[in-house]
Amino acid sequence: MMRTTRIVRAALIAGIYVVLCLVLQPFSYGPVQVRISEVLTLLPVFTPDAIWAVTLGCFLSNLFSMSPWDMLFGTLATFLAAVSTYQLRHIRFKGVPFLSCLPPILFNAVIVGAEITYIFMPETASVPVLLFNMVTVGLGQVVSCGILGLLLVKTIEKTPQLRGWVEANK
Template identity: 35%
Template sequence: MQENPLWRSPDLQAQRLSRLSLVAALYVVLTYLANILGPGLNLGYGPIQIRISEGLTMLALFDPLMPLALYAGCLMANVIGGLGLPDIIFGPLLTVAAGYATWLTRRIPALPFVPPILFNALGVAGYLYFLLGINFGFAPVSGTGPFALILNLAASHPYWAMVFSIGIGQTISVVFFGLIFMKIWKRSGGIPEGGLGNRV
């Protein structure tokens, strides 16, 4: 990765740090907002999740330090969430791993959207399944097509039902809100070294 010499400027480095701090704070606020928008559904922490804040993961396309901001934000959000140590430890680790995977795949069309969805669907479902201790699931569907097969696999076990549920929520967050955050980030000029800039 070739560093942009402009970002060696102390003023611009300070601006970069401010932006990263803002992203961390936004992650906390938007996670809490998800709970307010879905009262009783616990959309920020439950088995049915639509964390608006997860859309911020796509900002890792522009800055290799962004995953650290996401880690800090997720850590603070999960401490507030009250689900306990597994969520505080594993949630931020999954988020930072997804952020770095997004950065590493930034030059491959569409692929950067996959890690935040896949990592969280498989990982978060894994510890929530044991942490919440709930019999989460839904009724099987009729049919033999691929979509029906996927749904029936998900319906066959609480873990896979949770993977499916969190995966759908992550897809909404990462694709819909992620694209919005990416546009805002580019318009604000927050593109340090190695980022994709206007090519995204």
């Protein structure tokens, strides 16, 4: 029963990620993006199941970008971010896991910023263009993870029903 619950929880998280990307599609793809579904990359604060869930959700969402590069690099960025978020989950300042939101911001800024620069804009690729793309992707991640993601974490922590559903051993 425990295994089934974990699989269902992971599938729901992946599904929510995909739905958020598709419903908010104009904001989810492109050089300037605020992928709201990335708030879910903070769920590894509660359960390692969320690592695979958000990775799968990102991969499935990136199928809609029609780019095999985005399927590879965007998914890799989310996977590395989720693993690192899980590793940082216990480091808190005033009860808030601030460091947990840094991996999704940094991995996406660097990896997706480089992907946009060198794969989608090779004719204009340069260090200034790379830095610009890293900053724009990073700013979108600050909104998604640094602001909304931390709000989601605090909401889950204050809501016993949500916390019970999302935690690994429930």
